[in-house]
Amino acid sequence: MFHQVTYLLFKLNLVQPSERTIRFWMHTDEIEKLEYVLKHGNYKSRQLAAEALGVTGYTSSIPVLFEAINDKIQNVSIAALNALESIGCEDELGFTIIKKRFNWLKEKRENDKKREANKGKKYKIYRWERASKKSFDRVKEQLKRPMR
Structure with missing residues (x-):
């Protein structure tokens, strides 16, 4: 009853569905609710819904997962690709898109390594040389004169 109200x-x-609610829908095979969360939830709910759809393994949710691949949040896209891989797409398009997942994971790991390497690094910021006082005073005087 509580999950229906949610x-x-x-x-x-x-409200946004909690992880507990999404897990309940996954165990009771309420696929339409999970698909709705995947389309309209916040980023954390979308990620949990994609993972839940992958666990349930229904092939009817493949089109919704294909749409979720183009999500702005990379974790949601990766979760959708993992779900597609666990469901087992048999088309050629599915295989090529699932292969794309490995490139995303590789880029994410490389970015994390770069961030860790540059964590303690201090950057030197060079200040531009300021114009001399003499040239500044000259421009100031020119601005005071009336235009012809």
């Missing part, structure tokens, strides 16, 4: 409040944009 779904109604989510459809009214009042």
Whole structure:
């Protein structure tokens, strides 16, 4: 009962489903609710819904997962690709998109390594040389004169 109320409040944009609610929907095979969360939830809910759809393994959710690949949040895209891989897409398009996942993971790991390497590094910021006082005074005097 509580999870049904949560779904109604989510459809009214009042609350976001919790991880516990999404896990409950996953165990009770309520695929349409998970798909709705994947389309309209916040980034954490979308990621959890994609993971849950991958665990359930229904092939009817493949089109929704294909749409989730183009998500702005990279973790949601990776979760959707993992779900597609666990469901097992048999088309050629599915194989090529799942291969794309490895490139994303590789880029993410490289960025994390770069961030860790540059964590303690101090950058030297060079200040531009300021114009001399003499040239500044000259421009100031020119601005005081009336235009012809």
